[in-house]
Amino acid sequence: MTQISQDKFTPFEIIKIERISPRVFLLRFKLNENEGLNILPLSSIIIQIPPENEKDEPTLRYYTPTTSKNVKGYFELVIKEYSAGMMTKYISKLKVGDLVQIKGPYLIHEYTPNSKKEIGMIAGGTGFTPMLQVINAILNNKDDKTVIKMLFANKTSKDIPLKDYFDNLEDNNKKQFNISYIVDSSDSSWKGETGYITKDIIKKYMPSPKLQNEGFIYIVGPPKMIEIISGPKMSFTEQGPLSGFLKELGYKAENVFKF
Numbered sequence: 001m002t003q004i005s006q007d008k009f010t011p012f013e014i015i016k017i018e019r020i021s022p023r024v025f026l027l028r029f030k031l032n033e034n035e036g037l038n039i040l041p042l043s044s045i046i047i048q049i050p051p052e053n054e055k056d057e058p059t060l061r062y063y064t065p066t067t068s069k070n071v072k073g074y075f076e077l078v079i080k081e082y083s084a085g086m087m088t089k090y091i092s093k094l095k096v097g098d099l100v101q102i103k104g105p106y107l108i109h110e111y112t113p114n115s116k117k118e119i120g121m122i123a124g125g126t127g128f129t130p131m132l133q134v135i136n137a138i139l140n141n142k143d144d145k146t147v148i149k150m151l152f153a154n155k156t157s158k159d160i161p162l163k164d165y166f167d168n169l170e171d172n173n174k175k176q177f178n179i180s181y182i183v184d185s186s187d188s189s190w191k192g193e194t195g196y197i198t199k200d201i202i203k204k205y206m207p208s209p210k211l212q213n214e215g216f217i218y219i220v221g222p223p224k225m226i227e228i229i230s231g232p233k234m235s236f237t238e239q240g241p242l243s244g245f246l247k248e249l250g251y252k253a254e255n256v257f258k259f
């Protein structure tokens, strides 16, 4: 019986590995047939690379399951590979049938249905993973009327993970889910925005700061992107003051969460 625990690492078997963009892969882990991971939105798990010697420290990193609550029999992680990354180098060598040590889940931020009229999501690269949990939670709950506006930033159009999945979600939920894409560089066939995220782009695609407490912005992505748009996140547990583009546009710290 494979069941996730917050107290100890449990080995989970990989049953599928798929590259979904040049440097991003999806890993599927086996659960019991009728069981889902059943975690709250905005929760993450920890993977450990067991140390080779007892005296060494294990390598630990957080990842965010992308599978929605009603999926049974497996859960998935979407992970970006960094060539110099300790954990992602280890993960990129794993094969179907290998066991991975996982612990959790840990709630990073609480989401309450209908607590806001509009939620904006500014997501860079694999930063979309916690956002997908909230999107699934909202769109799978017919009583939750929250409108989601997502701005998804990637290097090029080829680097956008799960683009078909997101486009389908938008087509099937036109009144509630709106996604816009921005890439650093593009060719003439690209229909979205090009360049880095600016104040004008935020104004165009995010809920208005005039919504005050009825609006909310999640920002998640590379530290440089977070710093420019909202001011740096101080630490894992401390948000730090709001600054950057969001502050200049009139958003309030209590209506922004840096993931």
Ligand SMILES: Cc1cc2nc3c(=O)[nH]c(=O)nc-3n(C[C@H](O)[C@H](O)[C@H](O)COP(=O)(O)OP(=O)(O)OC[C@H]3O[C@@H](n4cnc5c(N)ncnc54)[C@H](O)[C@@H]3O)c2cc1C
Residues within 6 Å of the ligand: 044, 061, 062, 063, 064, 065, 077, 078, 079, 080, 082, 084, 085, 086, 087, 088, 089, 108, 126, 129, 130, 221, 222, 223
């Ligand atoms: C709560 C939480 C949830 C997360 N969920 C996910 C997830 O679902 N999917 C996912 O892919 N990652 C996720 N991460 C990031 C993940 O935990 C690791 O930090 C990441 O995989 C890099 O680990 P590493 O050991 O390979 O790299 P490290 O050895 O820690 O870093 C090596 C080098 O890689 C580069 N690097 C590492 N991380 C970043 C970054 N975020 N942006 C830019 N450069 C970077 C830097 O140049 C760094 O010097 C999450 C992090 C947190 C805190």
